[in-house]
Amino acid sequence: MLGQSRLAEIAQRVLREAKADQIEVMITGNDSHLTRFATNTIHQNVSETDATVRVRSVIDQKTGVASGNDLSDAGLKTIVKRAETVARFQQKNPEFRSLPGPKPAGKIDAYVDATARFAPLERAEGVERILAASRKNGLEAAGAFSTEEQEIQIANSLGVSAYHRGTVAALLTVIMGADSSGWAAAASRNVADIDPARVGKTAIGKALASRNPTTVEPGEYTVILEEAAVADMLFFLGYMGMGALSVQEGRSFMCGKLGERVTGDQITIWDDGLDPRGLPLPFDFEGVPKQKVILIDKGIARNVVYDSSTAAKEPGKTSTGHSLPAPNTAGPLPINLFMAPGKATQEEMLASTERGIWVTRFHYTNIVHPVKTILTGMTRDGTFLIENGKISRPLKNLRFTQSILEAFANVEMLSSTLTLLKDDWNAIGTCAPAAKIRNFRFTGGTE
């Protein structure tokens, strides 16, 4: 990576080059490495180095954006010129007020040298621990072990200058038998926190336990959802309706409901870009410091997140620091979500369940109705019937179609610990507990 002083220098060169009324520059850099495995071998093993400059030029309320990854003098001049040329062709945006001004952002140390220096052979050796255990049990392992370092610099002509760097290590595995599978994952800023043997052991245990699966009829069941399944629902809830634009456009479940009960009183959800338990980012993509925002408090809808564009539409509102790279017509989104834990252990949840279904995680979840928060998806990699407080038999995977808010209203127990789940595509982390939920709706099954 290029480092703070180099990125600051590049940002200053861009700002000096610009002739626009206002200008914003975002520079991102990454060194990313991923060792992928399947059928008990490493089949893809990749490394990437990149740095991209994105310039937003504002000329007389007209905005143009250009980006490129040529960081030479000529390259930077080209990007600036393109952004300004595009802005001149633009139409005035009467809703545009201003780029944000500078505000001090919190600092958080999210960079771990060990993760940044982790070598290909070390990743391969970590993976081989899983593969060896898988082979020993007559199973086949697939998964990915990644380590990456990322940095971001945001600066603008109003004085914003913010830099952050971080590292992320993530390991996940799906281990399969002839008719079974198990999943486990771990993520952390520090690769030393990741124990491949332990991850492998958890997935192997589920793969062995889920052999010879049987079926149950679709219907409503009490479920125990592991953290990954809860995180999936939480992420979609945030995407559907916790950003200000979704409220302003009338398509959010929060519309007309701020201050009212929208789900169960055990449910408190917030977004916090500075919490070290997640994958922190202290400022948003306009350089505005991230605020901790309580979204739902004991089931009551409290707030949504804002960027500068959505805040400008509501008198008295300011950005909460949740912009995605602007302009972004999807609006601001919470990307550091937390759900408050409860008091139970997973063992207590299990013991208290007379009949239910244990779900390790979901697959291919998607929105059916955003205002009603209805989601559909499949269970995957470890689905079990619970009878009389014990796992009784493994199940073939089931499809659910369920309102998230209704499910959360039916929470009976939440686990006392939170687990960090990393998004498959980005360095976005969600921290969720496990949950016992009654009347969870399964609408189909598969072979």
Added chain:
Amino acid sequence: MREFTDRALDVARAKGASYADIRIVRRETQNIEVKDGIVQDLTLAETYGFGVRVVANGAWGFASSNRLEKPEIDRVAGLAVAIAKASAISKREDVDLGPSEVHVDTYRTPLKIDPFEVSLEDKIDYLLRADKEARSVNGVRVADGALGFQRDTKTFASTEGSYIEQTLVESGAGIVVMAVSEGEMQQRSYPNSFGRHQGTGGYEFVQKWDLPGHARRVAEEAVALLSAPQCPSGVKTIILDGPQLGLQIHESCGHPIELDRVFGTEAAFAGTSFLTPEKFGNFRYGSDLVNIVSDALTPGGLGTYGYDDEGVPAQRTDIVKKGQFVGYLTSRETAQQLRKTHPDAPERSNGTMRADGWNRTPIIRMNNVSLLPGEWTFDDLIADTDDGIYMITNKSWSIDDKRLNFQFGTELAYEIKRGKLGRMLKNATYTGMTPQFWAGCDAICNKDHWHVWGTPNCGKGQPGQVAHTGHGAAPTRFRNVQVGVMKG
């Protein structure tokens, strides 16, 4: 470029690679979005870099960088070999690529109007006109129109002697209109959902689809949907329009025929496939009417190219023939793997390895996977349907990890009663199991109603890659489908 490609391949060989290839890719994109009368987004983006893929000690390695400079080429080629050697500690057998592929060639997407030469003013004006039409309808809450253009300039070279230069151009356009009422939101998209319809080709694509000419209609439909009755549930006859059927094909056929997926390489993310090798040539996928092909040569298809990203020529392959499963999407390596159990399987790849940019290693992706047209006119198909539902434009999609159990929702539906289209219905959903669903296919519209629909958002791989795929489809009827899964 030869000095760079030769250098990378030489370094890779010197470091111990038995095979190496390099792709140098420049990707230029232009996106324009007009939302509620305001040009919200006008972005020009460019990314340029190279990726070196090697086999060393019988295993794969890949490294990439945005700096096309000689010292960096040396570093990256060396790193790719080091990564491959690290991979080799777990290998069971050496990578086998089969017979050499040696091609020296160029390819350019055929187009009439270079979209990058069309002025920004013309593009903005086009979207503003569509926006104005949409928002002239009372009850519209949001109108969001977009144009997108992409140009990939690629150079591929390999240690086997290939040197291929390609310029691939895509153009896309779409509008989505949203209407809201208490507790309800409905939307209509044209020509396709989720941003835009897209194909390979020039600005003539945008002109053809005429967003301003259709914006008012879709806006009226969005508003009407708010007060439309809920689509009834039950086992029904359905007719899917082209865009929805395109996604059905994508999810329930295109993905399970990816041979890398069949062999387990996607198990940790996207899943595996129910089309396991013993079914190859030996499985009824659908009714006798179902003929599905993979074709990277389809004119204007979003998945059309000259060569794939391991230098194999674009070609057409039968996938399902008269309902029988007969073909996979293959790569050089997977073609050899399949021949271990099926010695009569083709020795050569059918050219479906594609990478999302310079910084991703190629994996098997769909190109244009299409259901061939049938014999019916649309009017005759409706007239022949006594009791059914016509479903239009995808809104929601989900399928299990083996590509069997699926569930889709569409933006709009119409009741069909006694051979006539009747009342509008909202929130239509349907679900099923892939082979049973396709077994119920009993009528396909003809080529006059057939079009290649673009899916520009297909996700696969770790790290994630987005592929642009095409799916030829005409309105098609399916019997005995479970409709309606939503509660309330």
